[in-house]
Amino acid sequence: MTSKPTSKPKIVVLDDDPTGSQTVHSCLLLMKWDVETLRSGLADESPIFFVLTNTRALPPEKALSTTREVCQNLKQAIAQEGITDFLVVSRSDSTLRGHYPIETDAIAEELGSFDAHFLTPAFFEGGRFTRDSIHYLVVNGVPTPVHETEFAKDSVFGYQHSYLPDYVEEKTKGRIAANQVDRFLLSDIRSGTLDRLMQMQNNQCVAVDAETQADLNQFAADVLQAASQGKRFLFRSAASLLTALAALPPQSVAPEDMAAYVRDGKPGAVIVGSHVKKTTEQLEDLLKAPGTEAIEVDVVHLLEESAVERADLLQRTLDRVYEAHTAGKTPVVYTSRQELTFPDIQTRLDFGVAVSTLLMDIEKGLPETIGFLISKGGITSNDTLSTGLALTTARLLGQILPGVSVVRTPDDHSRFPQLPVVLFPGNVGDRSALAEVYRRLRKLN
Template identity: 70%
Template sequence: MTAKPKIIVLDDDPTGSQTVHSCLLLLQWDVETLRLGLKDASPIFFILTNTRALTPREAETVTREVCRNLKQAITVEGIADFLVVSRSDSTLRGHYPIETDAIAQELGPFDAHFLIPAFFEGGRITRQGTHYLSTNDVDTPVHQTEFAQDSVFSYHHSYLPDYVAEKTQGRIPADQVQVFSLDAIRAGSHQRLMALTGNTCCAVDGEQQSDLDRFAQDVLQAAAQGKRFLFRSAASILTALAALPPQPVDPQHMNTYVRQGHPGVVLVGSHVQKSTQQLYILLQAPGVTGIEVDLVKWHQDDTSDETRHHLLQSTLEQAHTAHSQGQTAVIYTSRQELTFADSQTRLNFGKQVSALLMDIVRSLPADLGFLISKGGITSNDTLSQGLALRTARLLGQILPGCSIVRTPDSHPQFPGLPVVLFPGNVGDEDGLVTVYRRLAWESTGA
């Protein structure tokens, strides 16, 4: 049997590992750190670029830097076979085609790049080239959801060929995008894959994991015969490509990772509607203390240093008091919608808010039992800045689509701390309280 290629994932926020386990997440991308990922026993590793939080120019710069360092690391390690995945949002937000263009120029040429946004754990499916958000057996085209109205990454089409034409401003016309339909995938795609050349753009259907499992088999067979492919995808295709066995500890028993049964902290930065619904249900649970970070006042005060200092000190005082009383502090940013002059101003304020939250993380109680981070950008910053990690080991999923990692035992402040990376738009209304209960029941009886 042909050895499987190494699967290298450039993840634009830290939640793309939400369907796999036991692999490395890299928070840095110097050549030596990248070599750690290439040498690791797992068939897959993730480079957390966090580009979804960056401007288009910054996203391109970071992506090119990663790719150039990757090229060196691959050469040093003598890696002959690899697949590159630009992992992004299952609701089509992100810097497309900026990132795939940069990867193609730095690591190409590729015979094709595949758009595979299906993410079954989150109810995202693709049928006849159209991408849907499926809730309670109702399939809504994603351009009709709140995600398409994103102030930075808005779009107008759920039919992927039209989405590509929109995002590439006509450089790739809709009629040049090949659609791999469900019927075609289930019948087998190997011959068609072998015929692709010139970085052809392809949209791939998927209604259930078995669809992408079949497609991945054909992809790997074609790759073994010399075809070079690039992927722009959500997480479910990664499950298929990596083909891992079940995770070592099942979700119901992950409280075994909690440090000495101590209470934890939940940090909620995401503002999507689902996150807010989950937050309000969590705040009603026993054993939690809600602490609101008032962004409205800070925004109205033109993000003054004095207001920031007061917010930081007040939040930390409440968090430490809750912890000393055996409560899990739920620290959340105010839910009101703020208005900004333009997307750049919004991004800049987002960075300031994240910096404040990371100052909070760095000053949390030293004997913290666990940390739950809600929101993709918040989670990335928690790992890379708040906890200052170089790498983290993914333990698995505590909820479908919701990863848990652990800091190294050598961490100077929080050794062996379990950290949940909870995407903003994943889980039902009880998702956040379910994760809390799975970790906190020992200390709270919840």
């Protein structure tokens, strides 16, 4: 397997959930990271590919070991493919949740000698931008510093600062002081940063402003120019930077026409795992749409239930799914919505695993004749690809709404060949967005 020479570096994205591809299309998503699978990503025609590590769902030690393993295998794959020019992106959440700096530290240690690592959390499709090094989320039309939003109170990844240099100092426990973080302000980005990029060394930490896609396009052009002159860069980024780095043409099927991918025009299935407030609101709107069937799964006592009780819950849920499908409806399977509290982080993670295991067992049992599948929630979507559908790779078709990806299973999938699968992050879109995706796939006005 040989690599075609290219004037642009290969963009390798280690994605901590499967939604980082939400601004690009036509590339590979890899659910496994053995050397051969990574070589297939490096050899693919697309300038970008994603390795879905799902580390945001893992405890810190496992996130670290997973990232190291990917990088060690990637080093071998790069050598075997003869790749000399590449950029590495640690793609994470645009609301600053995730294992930072664990993942960027591991990447730097394994792949080594980066001149700088950049924090670029802007994600314009989701209303997130950075100005004066402060990261904002637009809430009901009002730009709000992210530390004032629900995401900053996350029980695993909480934080106290929206000013990125302070965020870095907080997360690195003072190893990188706020005054050591370089800042690319909007005026810097718009006037060009190439000269400063060429001066970077020793994995300098840099916070990058961006209010529009044009800002990141300008920054990416300077980054690629510097990279072509030998500079090595690492990114801790949300999705919008990837649009700029990959510079892809428009996707082949327009978002509003993606019903063309639905198998035989049939009703599908929806699996909702995310618990954020936005998802609950979107779910309420979806269940008002014609042809949907609400199937709530009570998960409150899941950790206390026996294997027999869980098996019974699974069977009862699948019975209702098949009834809905037989009646020509789209079953919407969702976990009970009440907010739960846990005595410690490990119990919360154990609960997440138990819920995911149940949802994936439901997915494995779905009728083989469904026309499409919508997976709501980042971790749920990752598990859908790697466990529910047991995929090694999938081809990204594009976006059905801004920030909402559609992939398709391979032709030779054992149960669901050529099934379009919507990967819908928990915190993306307005109240009607989930219903709109469903309407587009069902060709409803």
